[in-house]
Amino acid sequence: MRLAMMIDLDRCVGCQACVTSCKERWDSGTGAARDWVYEYTSGKRTGDLGITFYPGLCMQCEEHPCTQDCPTGATYMDEETGVVMVDPDVCIGCSNCVSMCPYGARKPDSKKGIVEKCNLCAPYVKRGEEPACVKTCMANCRFFGDLDDPDSDIVRRIKQTGAQPLKTAEIDVKPKVSFAGARHRERIIEGGALKKPEKSLLTRVWTTASRPFASYVVPAFSAAAVVGGMLLNLKNRKEHIARLKKSEGESAITLSRHRAGMRFLHWFNALSWVFLLLSGIGLMSAASFALFGTEFPAMIDRVLGGRASVMKFHVVLGLLWAVVIIPVFLVYKKGGIEALKEVILTKNDLEWLRLKPFSMLGMTDTPLPEQEKYNAGQKLFAMAVIAGTAAIIITGLIMAFHLGPPEIVAACILVHKLAVAVTFMGVAVHVTMAAVLREERPALKSMITGKIDYEHAREHNAGWVREIESRRLQED
Secondary structure: OOEEEEEEOOOOOOOOHHHHHHHHHHOOOOOOOOOEEEEEEEOOOOOOOEEEEEEEOOOOOOOOHHHOOOOOOOEEEOOOOOOEEEOOOOOOOOOOOHHHOOOOOOEEEOOOOEEEOOOOOHHHHHOOOOOHHHHHOOOOOEEEEEOOOOOOHHHHHHHHHOOEOOOOOOOOOOOOOEEEOHHHHHHHHHOOOOOOOOOOHHHHHHHHHHHHHHHHHHHHHHHHHHHHHHHHHHHOHHHHHHHHHHHOOOOOOEEEOOOHHHHHHHHHHHHHHHHHHHHHHHHOOOOOOOOOOOHHHHHHHHHHOOHHHHHHHHHHHHHHHHHHHHHHHHHHOHHHHHHHHHHOOOHHHHHHHHHHHHHHOOOOOOOOOOOOOOOHHHHHHHHHHHHHHHHHHHHHHHHHOOOOOHHHHHHHHHHHHHHHHHHHHHHHHHHHHHHHOHHHHHHHHHHHHOEEEHHHHHHHOHHHHHHHHHHHHHHO
């Protein structure tokens, strides 16, 4: 089935009844409309004056370039009817698809916060009604039906009138809507009704910089971090075995390191990240934005019951994530003041950052400067997470609730994805240091038990241990 429309331009009188009925049915906001009637004139009043009324709408193109650059997959072609659709539950109103339409058939609706376009009144047609414009047309110039049905009224009318689509040799995206009236078609084309599809700034930045970074740099960096950790384990294997033998039989003294609330926050944050990342990648299904092909988004769609369900899952989980981590963080970090104190880099931290890579590789015997409760690497990661989390939450809210004009929403898409990518790189290093490197695993264990081995803390966080012992002496 290929639903379409044929319009007889010789009959159209420009009454705008189609525009009014469409606006009433779909409640389009100011400046947004699913169809329109433009006027083109030629000649002079003294003789050959010609007037053409152009009742335009979405041409339901077979190639539909507008669907290629939708960041969330909200715009797509319905496989059953061939109608190009916009899912209002998935559209975030970035208007990235607007410049890709050769006919100007997509309009941002500031009232709804989405992009409007004609869908041939799909929900009404499904229950046996006609499109509003066809039903209302007083000149009876609109004909609707299935192009694949040779006995349909639209197919017969096209044959009788010689109706053809609006296209040129340079601009041909296989439109299914056709127009009768050769001279009128010429006037419309000569009047500049068609334009070449143009990639938006968002798409250009994404395809030339952001997507290659997310597709290649982030995975390569993350893999290199993990492999590097494994190689360091092999290199330091003898030293690690010697340390274990030395500690055998010694009583295990531990220090309290993480409170229950912070441990909950850590693991809730990690689990949320996994599902948010999977559903976020699942939403990126359009050709220009799909990071790892279209099969993964399709699989996520099937698991969660459709694109709208994926969007709802992503938004609801994102809101839950923000609602949980922000209050818990503020409560356990005294309004954030304690966190700021913990992540401030000192002179010792800067020196530690300079020496640590060489120390890990066995290229220096210089002792590392003593560290506080968190070492300089953990501080940098914490700062990156705090900044990345803030950026992700703010941009996520703007996109989810259509806050601001399309330009702001489009910019938030890039910022949101960049923040996720950079934070993920930090997570890769964090996981490597905590879970892959043997000597750092006690720190990971402390995030489960809340306690850390005294000897490990004295070796890696001497400043913090000294502070605890000093406080105990004062209390005694």
